[in-house]
Amino acid sequence: MMKLKFKSILFKILIMIILTCLMQGIILITMSYALTKKGLYSQTTDSGLKYVESNSQIAGEWFAGKINEITIYSNTSVVKTMDWLVIEPYLRSEISTKLDIYDHIFVADAAGNYSTTLKANAGNVSDRKYFSKVMKGNTVVSEPVISRTTGNQISVIAVPIKDINGKIIGLIGGALNLTKLNNFIANSAISHQDSYSYIIDKQGMIISYPDKSYIMKENITVKSQLIGASLVNASRQILENAKGYVQYIHSGVEGLNYYSTIPNTDGWKIIIKVPNEYLDAPLADASKNLVAMSIVGLLISVLLAIYISKSISHPIIQLSDVFTKATNGDLSVRALNYSNDEIGQASKSFNKMMETISNLTFYDTLTALPNKLQFMDRLNHEIADCIRDNEKLAVVIFDIDKFENVNNALGHSAGDEFLRLLAAEIMKHLDENEIACRLSEDRFAILLSNNPHETYAIRTSMKLLEMMKQPWKIDKHYFYMTASLGVAFYPNDGEDSESLLKNALSAMLKAKKSGRGNYQLYDSKVSSKLLDIIELDNYMHQALDNNEFILHYQPQVDISSGKIIGAEALIRWSNPKLGMISPVNFIPLAEENGLIVPIGDWVLRTACTQNKKWMDMGYDPVYISVNISAVQISQCDFIEKVSKILEETQLDPKYLELEITESIAMEDTETRIKILEALRSMGIRIAIDDFGTGYSSLNYLRRFQVTTLKIDQSFTKELVSNTKDAAIVSTILAIGQNLNLTVTAEGVETKEQLDILREKNCDTIQGYLYSRPVPREEFERLLKNPPVLS
Numbered sequence: 001m002m003k004l005k006f007k008s009i010l011f012k013i014l015i016m017i018i019l020t021c022l023m024q025g026i027i028l029i030t031m032s033y034a035l036t037k038k039g040l041y042s043q044t045t046d047s048g049l050k051y052v053e054s055n056s057q058i059a060g061e062w063f064a065g066k067i068n069e070i071t072i073y074s075n076t077s078v079v080k081t082m083d084w085l086v087i088e089p090y091l092r093s094e095i096s097t098k099l100d101i102y103d104h105i106f107v108a109d110a111a112g113n114y115s116t117t118l119k120a121n122a123g124n125v126s127d128r129k130y131f132s133k134v135m136k137g138n139t140v141v142s143e144p145v146i147s148r149t150t151g152n153q154i155s156v157i158a159v160p161i162k163d164i165n166g167k168i169i170g171l172i173g174g175a176l177n178l179t180k181l182n183n184f185i186a187n188s189a190i191s192h193q194d195s196y197s198y199i200i201d202k203q204g205m206i207i208s209y210p211d212k213s214y215i216m217k218e219n220i221t222v223k224s225q226l227i228g229a230s231l232v233n234a235s236r237q238i239l240e241n242a243k244g245y246v247q248y249i250h251s252g253v254e255g256l257n258y259y260s261t262i263p264n265t266d267g268w269k270i271i272i273k274v275p276n277e278y279l280d281a282p283l284a285d286a287s288k289n290l291v292a293m294s295i296v297g298l299l300i301s302v303l304l305a306i307y308i309s310k311s312i313s314h315p316i317i318q319l320s321d322v323f324t325k326a327t328n329g330d331l332s333v334r335a336l337n338y339s340n341d342e343i344g345q346a347s348k349s350f351n352k353m354m355e356t357i358s359n360l361t362f363y364d365t366l367t368a369l370p371n372k373l374q375f376m377d378r379l380n381h382e383i384a385d386c387i388r389d390n391e392k393l394a395v396v397i398f399d400i401d402k403f404e405n406v407n408n409a410l411g412h413s414a415g416d417e418f419l420r421l422l423a424a425e426i427m428k429h430l431d432e433n434e435i436a437c438r439l440s441e442d443r444f445a446i447l448l449s450n451n452p453h454e455t456y457a458i459r460t461s462m463k464l465l466e467m468m469k470q471p472w473k474i475d476k477h478y479f480y481m482t483a484s485l486g487v488a489f490y491p492n493d494g495e496d497s498e499s500l501l502k503n504a505l506s507a508m509l510k511a512k513k514s515g516r517g518n519y520q521l522y523d524s525k526v527s528s529k530l531l532d533i534i535e536l537d538n539y540m541h542q543a544l545d546n547n548e549f550i551l552h553y554q555p556q557v558d559i560s561s562g563k564i565i566g567a568e569a570l571i572r573w574s575n576p577k578l579g580m581i582s583p584v585n586f587i588p589l590a591e592e593n594g595l596i597v598p599i600g601d602w603v604l605r606t607a608c609t610q611n612k613k614w615m616d617m618g619y620d621p622v623y624i625s626v627n628i629s630a631v632q633i634s635q636c637d638f639i640e641k642v643s644k645i646l647e648e649t650q651l652d653p654k655y656l657e658l659e660i661t662e663s664i665a666m667e668d669t670e671t672r673i674k675i676l677e678a679l680r681s682m683g684i685r686i687a688i689d690d691f692g693t694g695y696s697s698l699n700y701l702r703r704f705q706v707t708t709l710k711i712d713q714s715f716t717k718e719l720v721s722n723t724k725d726a727a728i729v730s731t732i733l734a735i736g737q738n739l740n741l742t743v744t745a746e747g748v749e750t751k752e753q754l755d756i757l758r759e760k761n762c763d764t765i766q767g768y769l770y771s772r773p774v775p776r777e778e779f780e781r782l783l784k785n786p787p788v789l790s
Contacts, residue, residue, distance in 0.1 A: 045245065045256075046327070048274060051190075052258035053243060055197070056270050060263030062184065066101070066157050066174060067139055067264060074159040074172045075547055077776060079107065082161065082170055084115045091117050100183070103150050103175040107161070110135065110170055116149050123148055134158045134171045141265045144178060144207045144216055153178040153216045155207070164775055178215055181208040185270065194253055194275040202267030204235055231257065238269065248273070364438040366416055367423035375437035375445055379497040382449045386490055391451040395500045396461060397486040397508040398426065401516040403442035404594040406479070408635060414474045418481075421472065429463050445501065454489070454521070461485045461519040468517075482517035484508050493522040502534075509533060512592075533589065539575055540586060540595055544602060549573055551606055552773035555782055556625065556744060556766045559758050562789035564782060566657065568625040568766065569607035570773045571599070591631055600632040601641065608649040608656060610776060615655075619783045623685060625657040630664045639678050646682070653683035657708065661689050673703055680705035687744070692728055701739060709736045713747020716767070720752045733760050754789070765789075 073079055078090045084107065091105045095117050108114035112126025125131050130142035142156040158173040185197045185208055199208035204220045218226050221235040228250030234257070237246055243260040255275035262268045362374035370378070382393050400422070407415040419442075426436050426444060436446045446464075448457055468483045486508025494500035503522045511520040543549055549571055556566035573581040590596040604626050611624040632638060646653055658679060664672070676686055687708035688701075692715060701709075711732050718725040729745070736743035745757050748767030757765060770789060771782060 048245060048256065048258045048272075049243065049260075052245075052260045052270060052272050055185075055272070056243075056260035056262045059184070059199075059270055060265070063141060063157075063262065063264040066176070067141070067159070070105075070157050070159045070172055070174045071139065073105070074161045079161055079172055080163060080169075082107070082109060084120060088115070088117065088120070101176060101180055103147060103152055103154055103177045105172065105174050106149070107172050108170055110168070116175075118149055128156075130156055130158050130173075131171070134160050135168055137168060141268075143266060144201055144205065146216075147175055149175070153207070164777070178207050179212045182210060182212065184208075190272070190274055190278060192275060192278045194255070195273055195278065197270060197272045199262070199268055199270050200238075202239065202269075204239055207268070238271070367420055367438050369423050369427075369444070370435060370437040372437060372439050372445070375435065375439075375447065376497050376501075378435055379447055379500070382447065383490060383495075383497060383500075385449075386451075389451075392453075392492075393450075393490045394448040394452050394457040395488050395490075395504045396446040396448065396457065396464075397439075397501075397504040398436075398444040398446060398464060399484050399486075399508050399512070400442040401482045401484055401512070403481075406474075406481070409479075410474060410477055414477070417474050418472060421474075422468075425467055426464065429460070429467055445504070457487050457489070458519070458521075461487060465517065465519060484511035484516050485519035486511055486522065487519060488522040493524075505534060536578070536581070536586065536589060537593055539578065540573075540590060540593070543573060543575065544595075544598060548575055549599065549602060550775065551603065551610070552775055553610075553624075553779040554766055554773040555771050555779070555786075556622075556764050557770050557789055559754075559762055559765055559789070562786070563620075564622055564786055565764065566623040566625055567611075567779065568627075568659070568773075569603060569610075570627075571603050587629075591629060594631075596629050596631045597635060600629055601645075603627075604642065605645050605649065608645055608651045611655055612649050612651045614780070614783065617780075619780075621655055622783075623655045623657050624651075625659055625685075625687060627659045627689065628664075633660065633664060633672070633675060639675060642679065642684070643682065654685070657685035657687050659687045659689040659710070662691065662693065673705075676705045680707075692732055701735070701741075706741060708742045708744055710766075711743065711745045711762075713767070716745050716747040716753055716757075717749075719756055720750070726756070729757075730760055733762055736763075737761065751790075 073091070073094065076090070079087055081087065087107055091107075095102055095105050104116040104118045106114045106116035106122065106125075108125050108131070112124045112128075112131055114122055114125050116122045125148075128142070128145065130140040133140045137160055139160070140156070140158045142158060144153060144155050146152070147154045152175075154175040154177055156173045156175055158171050160168045161170045161172055163169050181199065185199060196210050198206055198210070200220055201207050205216060206214050206218045206220070207216060209215055209218075214226055218224060220227055220231055220238065223229055223232045228248060230248045230250065231246070234246035234248070237244065238257070238259050241259075245256045245258045248255060248257050253275055255273060255278070257271050257273055259269050259271045262270055362370060364371045379393075379395070385391070386393055403415065406418055419438075423436070423438065423444070426446070430436060430446065431450075433450055434446065434448055436444055439445050446460075448460060452460075464485065465483065468481060471478050471480060486504045486506065488494055488500050488504035488507060490500055493503045503524075507520045507522040510523065511518050514520065550573075552570045552572055553567040554570060555564045556568060557563065558565045571583055571587075573583070573586055575581055587596070590599055607624045607626050611622070615621055635641070642658075646656065666672075680686060685707045686705055687710055688704075688706055689710050690712040691709045693712045709732060711729055715725045715728050715732075719729055720726075733743050735741075742763045744764040744766055745753075745762050746766050748754055748757065748765040748769045750769060753767075754765065754769060770787060774782070
């Protein structure tokens with residue numbers, strides 16, 4: 001065993017090395033502590049800010065949901081009646097499941113007189129600050145007030161009620177119980193006994209607090225037993241800034257108050273109290289680890305200590321750096337630590353996370369192609385290169401024709417598989433430096449760079465069209481598809497990415513208008529009209545969600561008794577920007593873009609619901625007539641869907657009439673016969689619309705389960721002056737009478753037309769002579785006081 005003498009050189013060197021290592025260890029520990037403290041404090045502070053911002057966003061989304069909830073109520077036909085006897089049962093039913101938030105819901109008229117779900121004729125709110133704002137058309141989350149109905153501390157979500165002309169006729173409000181907000185914010189605090197969260201208004205008044213006794217009684221600008229001096233001093237900073245944090249010292253506890261403005265409120269802020277004990281815990285843990293590792297390193301060997309110190313501090317700093325870069329938005333950053341320890345595992349996990357984030361951000365999850373975000377970024381870079389090098393590029397929009405047929409016939413999983421196969425085929429037909437992306441469900445974009453000539457873009461488009469013509473196989477099914485392509489060139493057809501994409505889309509629409517299955521180059525002369533179609537298409541995709549569609553009803557009158565026996569439901573579209581849009585303009589587009597199915601479902605459901613309401617209101621029963629498109633009736637679940645709607649609305653099938661045209665009836669005749677037989681077996685009436693303008697085959701009338709023939713208004717219009725049209729009308733009436741079918745004449749506008757139809761024993765009329773198509777309220781007035789048919 002080696003003995004060390006006190007004065008030996010070995011001892012001195014050892015002591016020197018130990019002292020050097022000790023000094024280095026102390027320095028290393030100090031530096032590591034400072035770096036770790038700085039990094040952890042920065043990350044903890046940022047994390048706290050993000051945490052409070054996240055909670056404020058959640059709270060804001062919650063308020064947005066409540067605002068939307070009250071807005072939906074304001075748009076219902078029941079609330080628009082402003083008849084409390086009608087409104088009260090509806091709102092009572094709605095609030096019964098929401099008493100954990102609302103004290104009550106109330107409706108006030110334009111003078112401020114209001115009734116609540118707790119009390120009718122409860123008083124007047126015209127002196128409330130929110131009343132004048134709402135009556136000017138604003139949606140308001142009010143300042144905290146004491147409820148005049150319950151005496152509780154509340155805030156009112158108030159929304160204007162408008163009549164069909166857009167005039168404000170009152171307001172509807174939901175009284176949010178502020179004490180019940182405690183349940184909502186309880187989860188916002190961190191897991192520490194001295195941490196909690198609360199909400200203040202823009203004046204600093206506490207409006208939600210774990211201890212309900214402080215609500216609306218304490219203000220952070222006024223010192224009290226609850227509010228410490230440090231918070232009062234920082235209150236101005238909190239009230240004047242949208243988000244941030246301030247230090248506090250209260251009752252011997254130090255920490256930070258994180259705050260952030262809650263969206264969709266009148267400047268309310270959520271404050272989360274976090275004690276220093278919680279903030280310092282990670283630093284204390286990190287310090288203990290550093291000291292322990294340094295001691296172990298010194299005991300093992302000086303070199304090992306130095307190695308361990310470096311292996312600990314360097315990876316932590318490096319990982320902190322990449323975290324910071326990622327936090328600042330650099331999605332390309334990766335950790336370079338490949339060790340097998342916890343830091344190495346954290347680095348690997350971080351890299352996997354960044355890969356996932358990058359893929360979700362820049363790639364389509366179904367086809368693995370770049371998404372629109374990455375495509376636009378690449379396009380902008382290529383345009384910059386073209387500007388520098390004075391070159392060209394081309395953008396191709398590739399849109400699948402009638403893709404919905406695949407989904408409808410084979411199911412959405414088959415449609416997804418087809419898109420994956422198509423994406424792979426597209427990439428096979430592109431050069432290495434060319435990029436394709438998926439823009440939407442059935443639409444792709446392709447970037448042709450490297451200064452392509454027009455002939456090259458055309459040749460590429462033709463290759464893609466030929467590729468599309470191949471037989472496609474999904475599972476055991478073979479089918480054929482086509483696509484429409486539009487091409488726009490930089491700089492001739494657009495000098496920025498947005499205009500290039502828009503103009504290529506315009507060219508693609510031109511290809512669809514030209515019969516599909518072809519390509520078109522951008523032509524500015526036809527762009528304007530196609531852009532109008534694009535705009536209309538975009539608005540239509542949002543119309544159902546925005547409740548922009550409404551139904552008008554045109555009476556169908558028994559010619560003998562003069563009574564209203566039916567009504568045809570006719571859709572109208574009222575868009576905030578485009579105004580009232582004729583069905584002539586949007587129905588054909590809906591049939592092209594596939595929205596005719598959800599729109600048709602909405603019309604059928606709404607018409608059935610309304611007809612059942614009229615019966616429940618005590619009106620004489622009438623049948624409701626709904627037009628059905630070829631796309632709808634071709635759906636494999638059409639019969640099941642009609643049956644389900646009747647069951648849900650509780651409408652007797654005999655009070656529903658479905659109208660189809662002759663051309664629809666004659667498509668796939670045998671299938672149509674089975675569908676109509678199934679509908680008739682349910683008791684539903686079947687009408688042939690515009691009879692006489694199509695096939696007019698007596699054979700199909702004999703085989704189809706038809707109950708009604710509707711004479712097209714083009715024949716009725718010339719009934720008096722044109723003997724041929726009069727003869728056609730007489731023939732249709734004779735056919736109907738001989739086949740025991742009801743005959744309805746459309747477009748009756750004059751007394752002379754009525755007299756001729758009455759003389760010829762026509763059953764029913766429909767037209768402006770009696771009434772134009774009218775909104776629900778006007779139709780109800782017709783049911784109450786029907787005009788005399790003379």
